[in-house]
Amino acid sequence: MQGEDTGDKMVTVDKAIIARIEKKGKHFEVLVDPELAYDLRSGKQISVSGMLAVNEIFKDSKKGLKAGEGELREAFGNIDIFQIAEKIVKEGDIQLTTEFRKKKELEKKKQIAAFISKNAMDPRTKLPHPIERVLSAMDQAGVHVDPFHPVDKQIQPVIDAIKGIIPISMEKVKLHIHVPAKYSNQAYGVVKSFGTEGKWLDDGSLYAIIIIPAGLKDDVFSRLNKVTNGEVSIQQKDG
Numbered sequence: 001m002q003g004e005d006t007g008d009k010m011v012t013v014d015k016a017i018i019a020r021i022e023k024k025g026k027h028f029e030v031l032v033d034p035e036l037a038y039d040l041r042s043g044k045q046i047s048v049s050g051m052l053a054v055n056e057i058f059k060d061s062k063k064g065l066k067a068g069e070g071e072l073r074e075a076f077g078n079i080d081i082f083q084i085a086e087k088i089v090k091e092g093d094i095q096l097t098t099e100f101r102k103k104k105e106l107e108k109k110k111q112i113a114a115f116i117s118k119n120a121m122d123p124r125t126k127l128p129h130p131i132e133r134v135l136s137a138m139d140q141a142g143v144h145v146d147p148f149h150p151v152d153k154q155i156q157p158v159i160d161a162i163k164g165i166i167p168i169s170m171e172k173v174k175l176h177i178h179v180p181a182k183y184s185n186q187a188y189g190v191v192k193s194f195g196t197e198g199k200w201l202d203d204g205s206l207y208a209i210i211i212i213p214a215g216l217k218d219d220v221f222s223r224l225n226k227v228t229n230g231e232v233s234i235q236q237k238d239g
Contacts, residue, residue, distance in 0.1 A: 011036075016053035017100075018061055019085075021092030023075035028067055028092075029058040030085045034100050037089050041148055048082040051089070055081050096147075104147035109138065111151050112158055119215030120159065120170040129166060137162040152194075152216055171214040176235045179206040183228040190223045 011033035019037055020029045036051035049055075057072060059065040072079045076087060096104075113134040121128050129137075141161040145154055159168060179187040181204030191198045191208045194216070198208035212220065217236075224232045 011051075011053050013053045017097065018095045019089045019092055020095070021088045026067075026071060026075060027059055028072075028075065028084070028088060029061045030054075030056075030088050031058075031061055032085070032089060032094075034094075034096060037094055038096070038100075038104060038147070040086065040089050041094060043150075048086050052081075052085055057081060057084055057088075101147060105145055108145045108147050108149075108151065108154075109135065109143075112145060112154055113138065115151055115155060115215060116159065116168070116170075119213050120168050122167050123169045124167055129168065133166060134162070137165040140165050150193075152219065155213060155216075172211055173214045173217055173236055174209060174211050175217070175220060176233075176237055177206075177208045177210065177220075177224065178233040179224070179228055180231050181205045183231060186227040187224055187232065190220075190227060194220065 013031060015033075016031040017034045017037065018029050019032050020027065022028075031053040032051050033053065036046045040046050040048070040051065057067045059067050059071075069079045072084060076084050078084070110131070113131045116134050117128050117131045138158060138161070141164070143158055143161050145158075155170075159170060162168065177187075177191060177198075179191075184200070184204060184206035187206055188198060191206065191210065194210045194212055196208050196210050198206050201207055210220070221234060224234065
């Protein structure tokens with residue numbers, strides 16, 4: 001098998017958790033550091049080598065049954081341990097402990113509440129709701145947050161859930177986006193992540209209109225400027 005340990009292990013086997021995936025009708029597992037696996041799954045850059053407790057791909061880690069090179073090549077197209085481990089963590093199922101999951105759910109819940117507190121308001125007073133009030137409303141509404149799901153994807157469902165408990169409104173902006181053809185493929189995924197497919201123009205460029213909470217505007221500008229080297233037109237228009 002390929003792959004070389006490039007750093008000290010961050011987690012011992014007894015404290016590692018299992019990440020697993022089904023491929024080509026077969027089962028594959030890796031033993032990983034829960035924090036680093038969570039970070040990787042959440043889109044952060046981490047050391048895959050440091051994330052692994054053992055540089056092996058298993059069929060059954062508890063029994064110590066390792067996957068063979070033929071099985072790995074058939075399922076993943078290569079036998080590189082680190083590439084395969086990254087794919088398993090990103091696309092498979094991570095067996096988080098109940099305690100760890102609750103911790104991450106609470107962190108994400110507070111992030112969502114902070115965003116709503118900053119960007120939404122009480123339409124009666126025109127003042128923001130304190131974070132504590134938003135969190136209380138989320139608890140009353142029985143809101144469930146996904147620890148792996150980005151904050152911006154969970155804002156609107158949370159607002160919909162709590163608006164019957166506290167009066168709340170969020171200013172929205174309409175952005176007209178035009179991406180040159182040479183960057184349209186890279187920008188498509190960004191545009192789609194904000195809820196619109198966009199429209200391909202005859203010259204291969206991408207045009208889209210997205211309507212988002214005002215607080216996400218800077219995120220749109222940042223992400224699209226990054227994938228287009230600043231060569232994107234974004235205009236805020238009314239109507």
